[in-house]
Amino acid sequence: MESLKVKLEFFEGPLDLLLHLVKKHQVDIYNIPMALITEQYLSYLRFMKSLNIDIASEYLLMAATLVHIKSRMLLASPQEEDPREEITQVLLDYMKVKDMAEVLEKREILHRDVFVRYGIEEVIGEETFIFPTAFDLLDAFKQVIETARVSDIVPKEIEVIHVEDKMKEILNVLQNEPEILFERLFDEATTKAEMIATFLAILYMAKEGIIILYQISPMAPIHIKRVRAPLRKPHLELI
């Protein structure tokens, strides 16, 4: 079977992933357990790879940096500079950026929270509606796969699953319910392949602005909502 190649444009980069892991494991940023974080980081990359998601070179560069620091720590004498310092500083700077972005996000924003009589016809905002990050989605999907009781047995005949069909199914579900929880969309899936196809369908539809993914708070469940009038016709380019 041909592999599906999916390019995700809304990934926010290796620092975002690293910070996500640091927070998830409640790690002291001044004393990062390199073995744990490196292993977690690599397992994420493997997970992405298993979904045939193209991994941008920045992620690989960061992986190399992490492995390099880890090895230097084994060799470093106590007098030497802590090899982790380079990553600590970069992460601290990135946290500051997150903070700055949050400061802006929390303001009463024109055309979102407050409205004026003018500017109605202007372009307002981007055409994407991703609230949770790609990592939140991967986490949620990981959880769905882990808790699902799907068989690992390979069926005699390999069933071809089309992401497009999954998109149609999701649209049907959203026709009856204006919004639904992310994990509910996997209820009918009986195989892992089906779940992966559903997940890819969700990613595509979000990217195309057909659905909106949102959470109430960072760790809250992910909701999916249909956009009444999608800006573009959905089209798929699966290689």
Next chain:
Amino acid sequence: MSPNHDLKAAIEALLFVADRPLNIKKIKKILKKWSIKDIQRTIEILRQDYQSPERGIELVEVAGGFRLQTKANFRSYILSLKQKPPFRLSRSALETLAIIAYRQPIARKEIESIKGVDVSMSLKTLLKLKLIKPAGRKKGSSAFLYVTTPYFLEVFGLKDLSELPPLTDFSDEI
């Protein structure tokens, strides 16, 4: 009717139709017979009037001028009236904008070294939305330096850049 009432009504009328925040100078140019001081005082009275919970709109100072806007607690009503998605920026565009807002003027390379990823798409979006603009080039290089626009102040409801809130000091927290 006292002259102050006339002034109040006139300012309200101007703010109602203005398609940009109106600054005092501009108001004074139109309402010639009143002094700047009177205009300032009257705007303040008008602002306080609107603060009453009976009013759905408010008078705010942004980008060096004044404008009338709906109060934030009616957000959902306005959105269902408009049937349009609200203003939205992706997280990466918002982060890029934040870096520019706090560190301007700044070149693309510097933004990328902080964020650890390519930001050309974000820059394109922000330029299209007129939230940022190029402002000259870096000394001895051909790289553009980016700054925020007055429209950025309008969108984020800031009087000027000095009103950007201070940041949390993480070095103490962790």
